[in-house]
Amino acid sequence: xxxxxxxxxxxxxxxxxxxxxxxxxxxxxxxxxxxxxxxxxxxxxxxxxxxxxxxxxxxxxxxxxxxxxxxxxxxxxxxxxxxxxxxxxxxxxxxxxxxxxxxxxxxxxxxxxxxxxxxxxxxxxxxxxxxxxxxxxxxxxxxxxxxxxxxxxxxxxxxxxxxxxxxxxxxxxxxxxxxxxxxxx
Numbered sequence: 567x568x569x570x571x572x573x574x575x576x577x578x579x580x581x582x583x584x585x586x587x588x589x590x591x592x593x594x595x596x597x598x599x600x601x602x603x604x605x606x607x608x609x610x611x612x613x614x615x616x617x618x619x620x621x622x623x624x625x626x627x628x629x630x631x632x633x634x635x636x637x638x639x640x641x642x643x644x645x646x647x648x649x650x651x652x653x654x655x656x657x658x659x660x661x662x663x664x665x666x667x668x669x670x671x672x673x674x675x676x677x678x679x680x681x682x683x684x685x686x687x688x689x690x691x692x693x694x695x696x697x698x699x700x701x702x703x704x705x706x707x708x709x710x711x712x713x714x715x716x717x718x719x720x721x722x723x724x725x726x727x728x729x730x731x732x733x734x735x736x737x738x739x740x741x742x743x744x745x746x747x748x749x750x751x
Contacts, residue, residue, distance in 0.1 A: 568601075568686065569593065573666035576600045576622075577684075577691055578733055579612030587619070598665020602626040602654075603693025603733060604678040605633025606706075607642035610650050617652040625664055627671065628656035630680025630708075639707045657682075674721070676714025677702035683721075690728040690740065696721060698730075698738040701749045718749055 567586060568575040574595040576586070590597065597620035600613055605626060610633075613624055626634065634650035637643040659673045659682070669686035677694045681702070684691040694702030695717060704711045726741040744750050 568667060568691075569595070570666045572596050573598050575664055575667050576616055578603055578609035578693065579616055580608050580610075582612045582615035582619075590620075596665075597622045598667060600624045601664060601684065601691075602630070603684070603691060603695075604681040605630035605640050606678065606694070607637075607640045607648040609693065609733060610634060610640065611648050613650045614652050623664075624650070624652050624654040625657050625662075626654050627673065627680040627682040628658065629675070630678050631656055633678065633680070633708070641706055672720070674717040676704055676710055676712075676717045678706070678708045679710075679713075680708075681717070685724075685728070688727065688729060689731060690724070691731045693733040696730060696743060696747070696750075697732045697734060698736045698743070699747055701747075702733075722750060 572594050574590050574597045599622050600616055633640040634654055637647040640648055642648040657671050659671050662669055662671050669684050672683040674681050674683050674695045681693055681695050704714045726744055728740040730738045730740055
């Protein structure tokens with residue numbers, strides 16, 4: 567969840583969380599939208615609940631749009647299948663604005679075709695592209711080791727002062743990852 571004054575951007579809601587709702591309500595939050603770093607089930611499972619609750623739009627990088635309605639592609643087939651029924655708006659690489667949030671979207675395929683990075687106010691929200699000390703899987707539907715390698719080479723050129731917020735695990739800095747992450751050495 568990103569905050570800008572009283573405005574809120576929900577990022578990758580895996581499920582509806584009472585804790586997130588309380589944080590938004592306590593701050594008098596105005597939800598400008600839901601931003602998805604990619605379309606896997608564990609990043610989209612709470613979308614419809616938040617859309618229903620806050621009547622807000624949903625945004626995802628165009629190449630991952632189909633994952634919202636395809637349990638096989640979003641890796642939920644055979645279990646508790648996740649299908650997002652809310653309409654989503656496709657984003658493109660470059661400067662984007664969602665409500666009060668202006669950010670750069672950077673294509674970073676490899677984990678999924680539409681995996682992307684959000685660069686906002688000295689932070690990089692990277693979904694499952696980069697983790698502290700590791701990277702996201704490339705063996706799932708739409709993944710590609712070759713594209714992940716290319717994305718990681720591009721990440722090496724970004725500002726090392728960026729705070730890195732992965733989709734799982736602890737936050738880090740790009741400088742730390744450039745120094746210690748074996749996939750970026």
